[in-house]
Amino acid sequence: MPSAMIRKEKYNVAVLGATGVVGIEMVKVLEQRNFPVDKLLPLASERSSGKKVSFKGKQIQVSVLEQNSFEKIDIALFSAGATISKEFAPIAAKAGAIVIDNSSAWRMDPEVPLVVPEVNPEEAFKHKGIIANPNCSTIQMVVALKPIHDAAKIKRIVVATYQSVSGWGKEAVEQLIAEVKAIESRDFKDYKNTKGIEKVLPAQIAFNVIPHIDVFEKNDYTKEEMKCINETRKIMKEPNLPVTATCVRVPVFRGHSEVVNIETEKKLSVQEVKNILNKAPGVKVVDNPSAGIYPLVIDADGRDEVFVGRIREDASIKNGLNLWIVSDNLRKGAALNAVQIAELLIAK
Numbered sequence: 001m002p003s004a005m006i007r008k009e010k011y012n013v014a015v016l017g018a019t020g021v022v023g024i025e026m027v028k029v030l031e032q033r034n035f036p037v038d039k040l041l042p043l044a045s046e047r048s049s050g051k052k053v054s055f056k057g058k059q060i061q062v063s064v065l066e067q068n069s070f071e072k073i074d075i076a077l078f079s080a081g082a083t084i085s086k087e088f089a090p091i092a093a094k095a096g097a098i099v100i101d102n103s104s105a106w107r108m109d110p111e112v113p114l115v116v117p118e119v120n121p122e123e124a125f126k127h128k129g130i131i132a133n134p135n136c137s138t139i140q141m142v143v144a145l146k147p148i149h150d151a152a153k154i155k156r157i158v159v160a161t162y163q164s165v166s167g168w169g170k171e172a173v174e175q176l177i178a179e180v181k182a183i184e185s186r187d188f189k190d191y192k193n194t195k196g197i198e199k200v201l202p203a204q205i206a207f208n209v210i211p212h213i214d215v216f217e218k219n220d221y222t223k224e225e226m227k228c229i230n231e232t233r234k235i236m237k238e239p240n241l242p243v244t245a246t247c248v249r250v251p252v253f254r255g256h257s258e259v260v261n262i263e264t265e266k267k268l269s270v271q272e273v274k275n276i277l278n279k280a281p282g283v284k285v286v287d288n289p290s291a292g293i294y295p296l297v298i299d300a301d302g303r304d305e306v307f308v309g310r311i312r313e314d315a316s317i318k319n320g321l322n323l324w325i326v327s328d329n330l331r332k333g334a335a336l337n338a339v340q341i342a343e344l345l346i347a348k
Protein backbone atom coordinates (compact mmCIF):
# COMPACT_ATOMS: atom_id res chain seq x y z
CA MET A 1 0.00 0.00 0.00
CA PRO A 2 1.57 3.36 -0.94
CA SER A 3 2.11 5.76 1.94
CA ALA A 4 2.04 8.96 -0.09
CA MET A 5 -1.28 10.38 -1.16
CA ILE A 6 -1.90 10.83 -4.87
CA ARG A 7 -2.14 14.61 -5.27
CA LYS A 8 -5.56 15.76 -6.38
CA GLU A 9 -7.38 19.04 -6.30
CA LYS A 10 -10.19 17.47 -4.30
CA TYR A 11 -10.69 14.19 -2.50
CA ASN A 12 -13.56 11.80 -1.95
CA VAL A 13 -13.98 11.55 1.82
CA ALA A 14 -16.05 8.98 3.72
CA VAL A 15 -17.05 9.62 7.33
CA LEU A 16 -18.00 6.32 8.96
CA GLY A 17 -20.06 6.98 12.11
CA ALA A 18 -21.34 10.27 10.67
CA THR A 19 -24.37 10.31 13.01
CA GLY A 20 -22.28 9.93 16.18
CA VAL A 21 -20.90 12.73 18.34
CA VAL A 22 -17.43 12.44 16.77
CA GLY A 23 -18.69 11.89 13.20
CA ILE A 24 -20.94 14.97 13.37
CA GLU A 25 -17.91 16.99 14.49
CA MET A 26 -15.75 15.50 11.71
CA VAL A 27 -18.16 16.76 9.05
CA LYS A 28 -18.20 20.16 10.75
CA VAL A 29 -14.38 20.32 10.94
CA LEU A 30 -14.01 19.33 7.25
CA GLU A 31 -16.29 22.23 6.37
CA GLN A 32 -14.79 24.76 8.78
CA ARG A 33 -11.22 24.04 7.62
CA ASN A 34 -12.28 24.04 4.00
CA PHE A 35 -10.76 20.61 3.43
CA PRO A 36 -10.75 19.98 -0.34
CA VAL A 37 -13.69 17.56 -0.43
CA ASP A 38 -14.99 16.42 -3.80
CA LYS A 39 -17.64 13.93 -2.66
CA LEU A 40 -18.59 13.50 1.00
CA LEU A 41 -19.95 10.05 1.89
CA PRO A 42 -21.54 9.91 5.36
CA LEU A 43 -21.88 6.31 6.57
CA ALA A 44 -23.63 4.81 9.58
CA SER A 45 -25.72 1.79 10.53
CA GLU A 46 -29.21 0.84 9.37
CA ARG A 47 -30.56 2.74 12.40
CA SER A 48 -29.65 5.94 10.56
CA SER A 49 -31.15 5.17 7.20
CA GLY A 50 -33.13 8.17 6.01
CA LYS A 51 -31.03 10.61 8.07
CA LYS A 52 -29.15 13.45 6.42
CA VAL A 53 -26.08 15.45 7.35
CA SER A 54 -25.53 19.05 6.44
CA PHE A 55 -22.30 19.90 4.59
CA LYS A 56 -21.50 23.21 2.89
CA GLY A 57 -25.14 24.16 2.63
CA LYS A 58 -26.24 20.80 1.21
CA GLN A 59 -28.18 17.98 2.87
CA ILE A 60 -26.41 14.68 2.18
CA GLN A 61 -28.17 11.36 2.71
CA VAL A 62 -26.45 9.00 5.17
CA SER A 63 -25.63 5.65 3.55
CA VAL A 64 -25.65 2.34 5.35
CA LEU A 65 -22.17 0.81 5.71
CA GLU A 66 -21.55 -2.03 3.27
CA GLN A 67 -18.56 -4.08 2.12
CA ASN A 68 -18.22 -2.00 -1.05
CA SER A 69 -18.79 1.42 0.58
CA PHE A 70 -15.18 2.52 0.08
CA GLU A 71 -14.80 2.18 -3.67
CA LYS A 72 -13.43 5.46 -5.12
CA ILE A 73 -12.88 6.84 -1.61
CA ASP A 74 -9.52 8.57 -1.04
CA ILE A 75 -9.76 9.22 2.69
CA ALA A 76 -11.97 7.35 5.16
CA LEU A 77 -12.44 8.88 8.60
CA PHE A 78 -13.62 6.05 10.87
CA SER A 79 -15.57 6.72 14.04
CA ALA A 80 -17.91 3.79 14.62
CA GLY A 81 -16.16 1.81 17.37
CA ALA A 82 -13.39 -0.77 17.47
CA THR A 83 -15.39 -3.79 16.27
CA ILE A 84 -16.42 -2.05 13.05
CA SER A 85 -12.89 -0.68 12.56
CA LYS A 86 -11.30 -4.11 12.95
CA GLU A 87 -13.54 -5.47 10.20
CA PHE A 88 -13.85 -2.53 7.83
CA ALA A 89 -10.53 -0.64 8.00
CA PRO A 90 -8.66 -3.38 6.06
CA ILE A 91 -11.53 -3.51 3.55
CA ALA A 92 -11.37 0.26 3.02
CA ALA A 93 -7.55 0.23 2.77
CA LYS A 94 -7.71 -2.61 0.24
CA ALA A 95 -10.16 -0.56 -1.82
CA GLY A 96 -7.50 2.19 -1.97
CA ALA A 97 -8.62 4.55 0.77
CA ILE A 98 -6.36 5.79 3.54
CA VAL A 99 -8.18 5.10 6.80
CA ILE A 100 -7.81 7.46 9.75
CA ASP A 101 -9.34 5.51 12.60
CA ASN A 102 -10.65 6.99 15.82
CA SER A 103 -11.24 3.74 17.65
CA SER A 104 -8.82 1.79 19.83
CA ALA A 105 -8.69 -1.08 17.28
CA TRP A 106 -5.32 -0.31 15.67
CA ARG A 107 -3.59 2.13 17.99
CA MET A 108 -1.07 -0.26 19.52
CA ASP A 109 -0.45 -2.25 16.34
CA PRO A 110 3.28 -1.79 15.60
CA GLU A 111 2.47 -1.60 11.87
CA VAL A 112 0.02 1.30 12.38
CA PRO A 113 1.20 4.86 13.07
CA LEU A 114 -0.45 6.61 16.02
CA VAL A 115 -0.35 10.28 15.17
CA VAL A 116 -0.75 13.67 16.80
CA PRO A 117 0.32 16.19 14.15
CA GLU A 118 1.89 18.62 16.66
CA VAL A 119 3.96 15.80 18.18
CA ASN A 120 4.94 13.10 15.65
CA PRO A 121 3.74 14.18 12.18
CA GLU A 122 6.51 12.19 10.44
CA GLU A 123 4.86 8.94 11.57
CA ALA A 124 1.80 9.57 9.39
CA PHE A 125 3.80 8.89 6.22
CA LYS A 126 4.79 5.41 7.40
CA HIS A 127 1.24 4.09 7.10
CA LYS A 128 0.23 0.98 5.20
CA GLY A 129 -3.33 2.12 4.61
CA ILE A 130 -4.41 2.70 8.23
CA ILE A 131 -3.45 5.53 10.60
CA ALA A 132 -4.71 5.55 14.17
CA ASN A 133 -6.01 8.61 15.99
CA PRO A 134 -5.13 8.39 19.69
CA ASN A 135 -7.48 8.35 22.65
CA CYS A 136 -8.91 11.80 23.48
CA SER A 137 -7.32 12.15 26.93
CA THR A 138 -3.93 11.10 25.52
CA ILE A 139 -3.99 13.62 22.66
CA GLN A 140 -4.47 16.69 24.84
CA MET A 141 -1.82 15.51 27.30
CA VAL A 142 0.92 14.84 24.73
CA VAL A 143 0.30 18.12 22.88
CA ALA A 144 1.11 19.95 26.13
CA LEU A 145 3.85 17.63 27.42
CA LYS A 146 5.96 17.00 24.29
CA PRO A 147 7.47 20.53 24.21
CA ILE A 148 8.31 20.23 27.91
CA HIS A 149 9.84 16.81 27.27
CA ASP A 150 11.97 18.23 24.45
CA ALA A 151 13.24 20.98 26.76
CA ALA A 152 13.77 19.11 30.02
CA LYS A 153 13.19 15.35 29.48
CA ILE A 154 10.21 14.09 31.41
CA LYS A 155 11.10 11.24 33.81
CA ARG A 156 7.61 10.39 35.10
CA ILE A 157 3.97 11.33 34.45
CA VAL A 158 1.08 11.02 36.92
CA VAL A 159 -2.29 11.96 35.43
CA ALA A 160 -5.85 12.08 36.75
CA THR A 161 -8.54 12.85 34.17
CA TYR A 162 -11.99 14.41 34.50
CA GLN A 163 -13.71 13.24 31.32
CA SER A 164 -17.00 14.41 29.85
CA VAL A 165 -19.89 12.13 28.94
CA SER A 166 -19.57 12.86 25.21
CA GLY A 167 -16.33 10.89 25.39
CA TRP A 168 -18.53 7.79 25.67
CA GLY A 169 -20.75 8.72 22.72
CA LYS A 170 -24.23 10.07 22.15
CA GLU A 171 -25.98 7.56 24.44
CA ALA A 172 -23.95 8.72 27.44
CA VAL A 173 -24.92 12.33 26.67
CA GLU A 174 -28.57 11.17 26.58
CA GLN A 175 -28.12 9.39 29.93
CA LEU A 176 -26.90 12.59 31.63
CA ILE A 177 -29.75 14.66 30.15
CA ALA A 178 -32.41 12.10 31.15
CA GLU A 179 -31.07 11.81 34.70
CA VAL A 180 -30.87 15.56 35.22
CA LYS A 181 -34.43 16.02 33.87
CA ALA A 182 -35.78 13.28 36.16
CA ILE A 183 -34.09 14.81 39.22
CA GLU A 184 -35.13 18.36 38.27
CA SER A 185 -38.75 17.21 37.86
CA ARG A 186 -38.69 16.23 41.54
CA ASP A 187 -37.31 19.64 42.51
CA PHE A 188 -33.86 18.07 43.09
CA LYS A 189 -35.22 15.93 45.93
CA ASP A 190 -34.31 12.24 46.00
CA TYR A 191 -31.41 13.00 43.63
CA LYS A 192 -30.05 9.49 43.93
CA ASN A 193 -33.12 8.00 42.27
CA THR A 194 -32.63 7.55 38.51
CA LYS A 195 -34.33 4.18 38.31
CA GLY A 196 -35.77 3.30 34.92
CA ILE A 197 -33.32 5.50 32.98
CA GLU A 198 -31.16 3.51 30.58
CA LYS A 199 -27.52 3.50 31.67
CA VAL A 200 -24.61 3.13 29.26
CA LEU A 201 -22.21 4.43 31.91
CA PRO A 202 -21.40 2.18 34.89
CA ALA A 203 -23.47 4.30 37.33
CA GLN A 204 -25.68 7.40 37.62
CA ILE A 205 -23.61 10.30 36.25
CA ALA A 206 -25.87 13.25 37.20
CA PHE A 207 -24.44 14.84 40.38
CA ASN A 208 -21.90 12.03 40.54
CA VAL A 209 -18.27 11.24 39.65
CA ILE A 210 -17.33 7.75 38.42
CA PRO A 211 -13.73 6.43 38.66
CA HIS A 212 -14.38 3.89 35.92
CA ILE A 213 -14.03 4.41 32.14
CA ASP A 214 -14.17 1.34 29.89
CA VAL A 215 -13.59 -2.15 31.30
CA PHE A 216 -11.26 -3.16 34.13
CA GLU A 217 -8.16 -5.11 33.20
CA LYS A 218 -6.35 -7.78 35.22
CA ASN A 219 -4.08 -5.20 36.90
CA ASP A 220 -7.15 -3.26 38.22
CA TYR A 221 -6.46 -0.35 35.87
CA THR A 222 -9.23 0.40 33.40
CA LYS A 223 -8.71 0.00 29.67
CA GLU A 224 -8.96 3.80 29.35
CA GLU A 225 -6.12 4.22 31.85
CA MET A 226 -3.96 1.69 30.02
CA LYS A 227 -4.71 3.45 26.70
CA CYS A 228 -3.48 6.68 28.23
CA ILE A 229 -0.28 5.02 29.48
CA ASN A 230 0.58 2.94 26.41
CA GLU A 231 -0.43 5.48 23.76
CA THR A 232 1.56 8.26 25.49
CA ARG A 233 4.68 6.06 25.37
CA LYS A 234 4.13 5.19 21.70
CA ILE A 235 3.48 8.76 20.53
CA MET A 236 6.38 10.21 22.54
CA LYS A 237 8.65 7.35 21.40
CA GLU A 238 9.53 6.58 25.01
CA PRO A 239 8.54 2.93 25.46
CA ASN A 240 9.79 2.81 29.06
CA LEU A 241 8.54 6.18 30.29
CA PRO A 242 6.91 5.72 33.71
CA VAL A 243 3.28 6.86 33.36
CA THR A 244 0.37 6.21 35.69
CA ALA A 245 -3.24 7.28 35.11
CA THR A 246 -6.59 7.43 36.87
CA CYS A 247 -9.47 8.16 34.51
CA VAL A 248 -12.68 9.59 35.91
CA ARG A 249 -16.06 10.38 34.31
CA VAL A 250 -17.66 13.65 35.43
CA PRO A 251 -21.09 15.16 34.65
CA VAL A 252 -19.78 17.50 31.94
CA PHE A 253 -21.18 17.40 28.40
CA ARG A 254 -18.10 18.26 26.46
CA GLY A 255 -14.39 18.72 27.22
CA HIS A 256 -11.90 16.74 29.24
CA SER A 257 -9.77 18.18 32.07
CA GLU A 258 -6.61 16.64 33.44
CA VAL A 259 -4.44 17.11 36.49
CA VAL A 260 -0.95 16.23 35.31
CA ASN A 261 2.07 15.92 37.57
CA ILE A 262 5.47 15.49 35.94
CA GLU A 263 9.04 15.03 37.07
CA THR A 264 11.74 16.28 34.73
CA GLU A 265 15.43 15.57 34.45
CA LYS A 266 16.32 19.25 34.02
CA LYS A 267 14.88 21.89 36.35
CA LEU A 268 12.38 24.27 34.71
CA SER A 269 10.94 27.34 36.40
CA VAL A 270 7.24 28.08 36.02
CA GLN A 271 8.11 31.02 33.77
CA GLU A 272 10.27 28.79 31.57
CA VAL A 273 7.39 26.31 31.21
CA LYS A 274 5.06 29.17 30.25
CA ASN A 275 7.57 30.42 27.66
CA ILE A 276 7.89 26.93 26.18
CA LEU A 277 4.12 26.38 26.04
CA ASN A 278 3.45 29.86 24.64
CA LYS A 279 5.51 28.86 21.61
CA ALA A 280 4.10 25.32 21.32
CA PRO A 281 1.78 24.56 18.39
CA GLY A 282 -1.83 23.91 19.39
CA VAL A 283 -1.33 25.07 22.99
CA LYS A 284 -2.76 28.13 24.75
CA VAL A 285 -1.58 29.10 28.20
CA VAL A 286 -4.45 30.41 30.36
CA ASP A 287 -2.86 30.99 33.70
CA ASN A 288 -3.43 33.95 35.96
CA PRO A 289 -4.56 32.34 39.18
CA SER A 290 -4.64 35.50 41.29
CA ALA A 291 -7.18 36.93 38.81
CA GLY A 292 -9.14 33.67 38.86
CA ILE A 293 -8.07 32.84 35.31
CA TYR A 294 -7.50 29.18 34.42
CA PRO A 295 -8.80 26.82 31.73
CA LEU A 296 -12.43 25.68 31.98
CA VAL A 297 -14.20 23.08 29.85
CA ILE A 298 -17.07 25.42 29.13
CA ASP A 299 -14.62 27.87 27.55
CA ALA A 300 -12.91 25.06 25.59
CA ASP A 301 -16.20 23.87 24.01
CA GLY A 302 -15.89 24.15 20.22
CA ARG A 303 -12.29 25.38 20.42
CA ASP A 304 -9.29 23.74 18.77
CA GLU A 305 -6.57 24.48 21.31
CA VAL A 306 -5.24 22.53 24.26
CA PHE A 307 -5.48 24.93 27.20
CA VAL A 308 -2.93 24.79 30.02
CA GLY A 309 -3.08 26.55 33.37
CA ARG A 310 -2.45 26.17 37.12
CA ILE A 311 1.21 25.70 36.21
CA ARG A 312 3.17 25.45 39.41
CA GLU A 313 6.12 23.72 40.99
CA ASP A 314 5.56 20.50 42.88
CA ALA A 315 7.57 21.21 46.00
CA SER A 316 7.35 17.58 47.14
CA ILE A 317 9.99 16.44 44.61
CA LYS A 318 13.19 17.92 43.11
CA ASN A 319 12.09 18.80 39.57
CA GLY A 320 8.33 18.51 39.75
CA LEU A 321 5.55 20.42 38.01
CA ASN A 322 1.76 20.43 38.18
CA LEU A 323 -0.42 21.38 35.22
CA TRP A 324 -4.17 21.59 34.52
CA ILE A 325 -4.81 20.62 30.89
CA VAL A 326 -8.21 21.15 29.23
CA SER A 327 -9.44 20.49 25.70
CA ASP A 328 -12.59 19.74 23.72
CA ASN A 329 -12.59 15.93 23.40
CA LEU A 330 -14.68 16.03 20.23
CA ARG A 331 -12.37 18.55 18.50
CA LYS A 332 -8.66 18.07 19.30
CA GLY A 333 -9.45 14.81 21.12
CA ALA A 334 -11.04 13.26 18.02
CA ALA A 335 -12.37 15.00 14.89
CA LEU A 336 -9.87 17.83 14.55
CA ASN A 337 -6.85 15.57 15.10
CA ALA A 338 -8.16 13.18 12.41
CA VAL A 339 -8.70 15.96 9.88
CA GLN A 340 -5.26 17.42 10.69
CA ILE A 341 -3.75 14.01 9.86
CA ALA A 342 -5.60 14.07 6.52
CA GLU A 343 -4.25 17.59 5.92
CA LEU A 344 -0.70 16.33 6.52
CA LEU A 345 -1.20 13.59 3.92
CA ILE A 346 -2.52 15.86 1.20
CA ALA A 347 0.10 18.56 1.85
CA LYS A 348 3.04 16.27 1.05
Ligand SMILES: NC(=O)c1ccc[n+]([C@@H]2O[C@H](COP(=O)([O-])OP(=O)(O)OC[C@H]3O[C@@H](n4cnc5c(N)ncnc54)[C@H](OP(=O)(O)O)[C@@H]3O)[C@@H](O)[C@H]2O)c1
Pocket: 016, 017, 018, 019, 020, 021, 022, 023, 043, 044, 045, 046, 047, 048, 049, 065, 078, 079, 080, 081, 082, 084, 102, 103, 104, 134, 135, 136, 166, 167, 168, 169, 170, 171, 329, 330, 333, 334
Ligand atom coordinates in the same frame (compact mmCIF):
# COMPACT_ATOMS: atom_id res chain seq x y z
N1 LIG B 1 -16.42 10.64 21.87
C1 LIG B 1 -15.13 10.95 21.95
O1 LIG B 1 -14.73 11.93 22.57
C2 LIG B 1 -14.13 10.09 21.24
C3 LIG B 1 -12.81 10.51 21.21
C4 LIG B 1 -11.86 9.73 20.56
C5 LIG B 1 -12.26 8.58 19.95
N2 LIG B 1 -13.57 8.17 19.98
C6 LIG B 1 -13.94 6.94 19.30
O2 LIG B 1 -14.76 7.27 18.17
C7 LIG B 1 -15.70 6.23 17.93
C8 LIG B 1 -17.12 6.79 17.88
O3 LIG B 1 -17.42 7.38 19.09
P1 LIG B 1 -18.65 8.35 19.34
O4 LIG B 1 -18.36 8.92 20.69
O5 LIG B 1 -18.88 9.27 18.19
O6 LIG B 1 -19.88 7.30 19.43
P2 LIG B 1 -21.43 7.51 19.12
O7 LIG B 1 -21.87 8.89 19.38
O8 LIG B 1 -22.10 6.42 19.86
O9 LIG B 1 -21.54 7.22 17.54
C9 LIG B 1 -21.28 5.97 16.98
C10 LIG B 1 -21.38 6.05 15.47
O10 LIG B 1 -21.02 4.78 14.94
C11 LIG B 1 -22.07 4.31 14.08
N3 LIG B 1 -22.18 2.86 14.12
C12 LIG B 1 -22.35 2.08 15.20
N4 LIG B 1 -22.48 0.80 14.82
C13 LIG B 1 -22.40 0.78 13.47
C14 LIG B 1 -22.49 -0.23 12.47
N5 LIG B 1 -22.69 -1.52 12.81
N6 LIG B 1 -22.37 0.12 11.18
C15 LIG B 1 -22.17 1.39 10.82
N7 LIG B 1 -22.10 2.42 11.71
C16 LIG B 1 -22.21 2.10 13.02
C17 LIG B 1 -23.30 4.96 14.66
O11 LIG B 1 -24.32 4.94 13.69
P3 LIG B 1 -25.90 4.91 14.10
O12 LIG B 1 -26.24 6.31 14.51
O13 LIG B 1 -26.55 4.48 12.85
O14 LIG B 1 -26.02 3.95 15.22
C18 LIG B 1 -22.78 6.35 14.99
O15 LIG B 1 -22.74 7.12 13.80
C19 LIG B 1 -15.45 5.18 19.02
O16 LIG B 1 -14.58 4.21 18.53
C20 LIG B 1 -14.76 5.98 20.11
O17 LIG B 1 -13.96 5.17 20.93
C21 LIG B 1 -14.51 8.92 20.60
